[in-house]
Amino acid sequence: GGICILHPYLTYYGAAGVVGWSVANSTDLNGAGSGAARVTGSKVVKGLPLRGGPDNGPSGLYWSLDSLLRLSFVGGSTVFQADTLSATISILSPSAIIEDDGIYYWPGIDRFFVFNGVVRELINTFNRQFFFENLNYAYRAACFTTKVSSRGEIWFCFPYGNATECTHAIIYNKRLNCWYDTILPNGGRSAGVWAQVYRYPLMSG
Numbered sequence: 001g002g003i004c005i006l007h008p009y010l011t012y013y014g015a016a017g018v019v020g021w022s023v024a025n026s027t028d029l030n031g032a033g034s035g036a037a038r039v040t041g042s043k044v045v046k047g048l049p050l051r052g053g054p055d056n057g058p059s060g061l062y063w064s065l066d067s068l069l070r071l072s073f074v075g076g077s078t079v080f081q082a083d084t085l086s087a088t089i090s091i092l093s094p095s096a097i098i099e100d101d102g103i104y105y106w107p108g109i110d111r112f113f114v115f116n117g118v119v120r121e122l123i124n125t126f127n128r129q130f131f132f133e134n135l136n137y138a139y140r141a142a143c144f145t146t147k148v149s150s151r152g153e154i155w156f157c158f159p160y161g162n163a164t165e166c167t168h169a170i171i172y173n174k175r176l177n178c179w180y181d182t183i184l185p186n187g188g189r190s191a192g193v194w195a196q197v198y199r200y201p202l203m204s205g
Contacts, residue, residue: 002094004047006058009080011071013044019062019071021080039071039082040064046094047071051102061104061115063091068119086119093143095191098154100147105154105172107131107143112156112172126179127170131158139164146192148201152176157189165190165205 001014010022012029020036022029042065050059050070059072067087074081090108091097097106104115105122110132112122124131135143136159143158144166152175157166167188170181189205 001044002047004049004060004062006049006060006071006073009058009073011047011060011080013047013062015043017041017044017064019044019047019069019080019082033079035079037080037082039069040067040084042066044069045091046097048097048099048104051099061085063089063094063097063106066090068115085115089113089119093141095141095144096156098145098147100149100154100174105145107145107156107158122172124170124172124179127181130181131156131170134158134160134168136161136163142166142190144191146201146203147194149194155192157184157192159188163188 004011008025010027011019013019017038017040018036019039021034023031023033044062044064046063048061050061057073059070062069062071068085068089069082070085071080071082092107092109106113112124114120114122139159142165146155152173154172155169157169159166160168165188167184169184172179189203192203194201
């Protein structure tokens with residue numbers, strides 16, 4: 001599990017499908033205004049703020065092992081309400097989700113997904129099998145996704161064969177609507193971040 005900030009609330013998530021929230025403008029998880037709800041039947045592995053949520057925001061997206069849920073502020077004694085956006089997804093790694101221009105991309109266990117208000121499969125007829133047939137599933141949690149915004153690229157990085165860190169990446173170019181792949185340099189990388197403060201994206205290994 002982990003935590004996710006839906007300002008002014010701190011939310012937490014994890015085992016048994018539970019998502020909880022703090023008192024507003026506080027990290028107090030037990031005071032008046034805090035709470036928790038069991039929103040799904042399987043472990044929640046990732047939460048991210050949802051930009052442009054309902055008028056009664058804040059809102060967030062939460063990925064469980066088999067579903068995508070939206071948590072929205074409703075106020076009153078309920079505080080937050082959850083609804084299921086899809087109950088037929090999968091997720092390969094909590095670090096493999098990325099948001100780009102309000103659209104979320106991630107790999108499942110056998111296909112790629114995109115959420116732009118509706119969950120859809122991100123079609124890949126070029127190198128989908130290369131990714132899933134060569135991925136070291138024992139180290140699936142090492143997978144991460146990053147982006148090169150200047151080129152419109154989403155990078156899905158994964159450990160190839162017997163590797164324990166990400167050694168290869170398959171890349172979706174959203175501007176050209178095409179896929180390609182590459183070997184990561186120097187034996188691989190363990191994390192990546194897109195260009196924000198610095199001019200170029202960074203990877204570490």
